[in-house]
Amino acid sequence: MRDIAEVMEELKAAPYTEREVCAPHTGVIRFADVKEGDRVSGFTGTWKEIPGTHIATITREKNPRKVLASERGVLQKLYRELDGSFVEAGTPLGVIRHYLTRQEVVSKLLKESLYAFCAPERAKYYFVPDVDKKVKILGCRTVSIHDGMELFIVSRMKREVPLCYSGPAGIIYDVYFDQTKNVDSGSPLIVVCPPEQQSAVEDVVARVQSEWNEGE
Amino acid sequence: MMEWEKQLHQLADRLCYLKDIFPGKHEEDIALLETRLNDTRRKLETCSAEEAQAEMTSLEDLFFFMECKLEDKLTPMDKVRIVRHPHRICLRDILENVYDNYTEIGGQGEHTNDPAMVIARAYITRKRHGKVYHQPVLVMGHEKGHGEEFRNGGSAKPWGNAKAKHYMGVAETEGIPIHAYVFTPGGYPLEDYPGAAQQIARNIYEMAGLTVPLIAVFSEGGSGGAEAISLADKRLMFSHGYYSVISPEGAAAIEGHLRGGARASADLVERCARDLHLTAEDNLKFGYIDKIIQEPVLGARPYHYEFFRTIRQEVIRATDEVVLSARGLAPLRAATLRRFRDRELNLDEFSVRWDLSRKARQRLVEMRQNKFIKASHRECQNRRSIMGRLGDAWSEQWWEIYNRLIYDFYHRNRRTFSNLLEEIGSEWEMLKLRAMKPWNRLHGKTEEPAGNTEELTTLSEWEEDNHSGWAWVSPKAREDRAVSCPYSAQRGCMDMWAPDLYNEFAGVCSSCGHHFPMEYQWIMNNCFDANSLYEFNTEVEAGNPLHFPGFDEKIAEAKRKTGLKSGCITFEARLDGVQVVVAILVGSFRGGSVGVAEGSKFVAAADRARRKRYPFIVYCHGTAGIRIQEGTHGVIQMPRCTVAVRRYIESGGLYLVLYDTKSYGGPVASFLGCAFYQFAIRSSDIGFAGPGVIKNTTGIDIPPDHHNCYKALSRGHIQGVWDRRDVRANLRQALETMGGRNLYYR
Structure with a gap:
């Protein structure tokens, strides 16, 4: 867990991620009709079935294959000088700068500054009765937890076993499960925040939600 | 005021x-x-x-x-608009005004599994000699409900059609006639169980052998959805209705090469409606309906009470005619029918019993089947000479006699015959031995031990398997290039060299097993015994029966490109010595679409398999559906071919369907989908409507693998997924383990 202010400063300094578009294998490169500064999109659609923007075509052994943008952003660099030349696998062909959205910034902030406790197996999860009562009446942020505390009941096909929390001590910042639905193994159940950072986290998240200027 | x-x-x-x-x-x-x-x-x-x-x-x-x-x-497109108008009469209006009493049994209003399909038990009251008779009837049909949203425009979902099939069975058990009213723009293209195509196919198959009179009345007959309840003894049609393979808008989108839900211009839609020949007059001329019921000016609306009386008279007349044509002695039937055709006769005052004896029921089914088998017969372009046709007819008769002798007479008494022959053979051997004994003794001839001495005293050598390659190799294997698997990004497949992929690998990705599409010749030449193929009906040619503008050139281009005369190849072949009849729907010929020529060849192949008692295998290399440019000539192939299949199966044959590449539309929703045994080659897609059509009609986004064969397997549409390289072995296995009672090769 890192200090949220520090993470925020980093994000402000570089409110984007940059990803290189590389040649998937050896071959002769022909760039498509794109130029630096163009907006590109990655795979979209409910099932990511709509391909991204066509950036180049790489041909090896008379087998032309499209190189597509993998995420949404702006084409920051395009190494046009490689057009028509033979390149090795992994040769950078361009750079896509992806500007972070509010949602992505909040997600990154929480990921870096809070601790996520994940489900060990696919099952339904409940808080133990005492905690459940407190969460329902006063909200989750009033519940302090510590390592080894019996916090959950795991319910799977009528088999119920207790589950102890393991991780740093703190308060439950948010709850990510619904008692009526199964949670997949590895999905976060709760995120935990050190008590002294709670107000700072709330403040930063609120500011991001209202003030963050999305780059695109 | x-x-x-x-x-x-x-x-x-x-x-x-x-x-x-x-x-x-x-x-x-x-x-x-x-x-x-x-x-x-x-x-x-x-x-x-x-x-x-x-x-x-x-x-x-x-x-x-x-x-x-x-x-x-009125233009054809105006009639389409009349039919779709919310003021148009609907099934509930008919139930209220045509029948004397009714109870809805397939649910009530929106409280049913599919409000677009309404089923009711009704009766018609008639008098004879002053005595009143209630004649029960099962009424079913699509309900558009004057624009009620939950009715889905009369577009029945698969479970709605399943409900219709269930109640057809009920009517058959109770022995009452069925009146089916077709008010549908088409089937709802959902693949969820039981699956749109699969259920329509089951319905058509059921109706092909239904032993009660079935009268269908068309108002809006949209392709497969209409066929699901309309394989009837008599087909009536409202004068302002339409019956078509596709909506004019759909045809315009195809003709205008429009994609992504783009709308066609009004002119193009109007032109397509005209070219599709979808009106009642057109369909009567083609023979796909039996009679037109004249509507009031500009179409029937619920306040046209006189029109309901006309419908009542016509459906009673049609039911009476069907019953009388199947019942009683032939000369009496003809005389009674003549009386019924008198238009002035008030049928409410004249009662005919609608129940049929077992024999009459059989006759009824036979008549219905013959009617559909003969449909579109005139439109088929068969270039076979007169002598050739006479030869075929003679050959058919010969096979009929031969099979009756062999299978119905000899095989039944085989044991007696074989015992007799065995005894005669033994006696003859004994006589020969006795007669030759002095001669053998004179020459000191001794009997040689069985088998070659050298063969028995030396070590045998390992037999080299020379059959490392395939009998037929795709021309794509001659290209010197690499090919990428479409799943290489997800599954990490390496590129393959085309000569390897299309020859030795049989078009199968060596890493993930994805099956690349191959030519139809691959299965044709690699799965059956060498030099065993005998193609028949080669003279039947695909044409342009509706004279659809610009289609003559397109069909000529398809013939030139593929070297075929139609999209269906029918031949006899052997599979490990077992004689089979095979039909192939060729995906590269106009997308594998089925028209009159393809349907005729298919029917002839099923008939040939029936006569010769051979298994009938259909390899669907790919089909996009019914050929829209042939209009109702195309759509009638759905019931027609299904009737042929039912006749074949009921005569004891094994009907087996194998799907490859992409198979959609009418053929899957009829004669392919009705097979008891359906298999698919891996990576093939099977469904009713393609993803674009589903998106446009239902507004539902579907996942890219929605039509994948494994999904069809999970839904219970098909019975297995085969590797292309194992097709021959699997077909052999299928011949051994599945099928009807007349499989004499076993």
């Missing part, structure tokens, strides 16, 4: 109706009516009662005159 208000309101409704069915057309006439209506409305506020009466009469006369004038100018 108040007393005229209702009449004015009705005229205003009629005006709105005119505007709806003639959008942007006959504007002057409609404007005249509107002006006169407004003028009259103003005048009525001030004038006397006599003047008002005269004004109203004159206005009504003008409306009627204009409607009659516009009726004469």
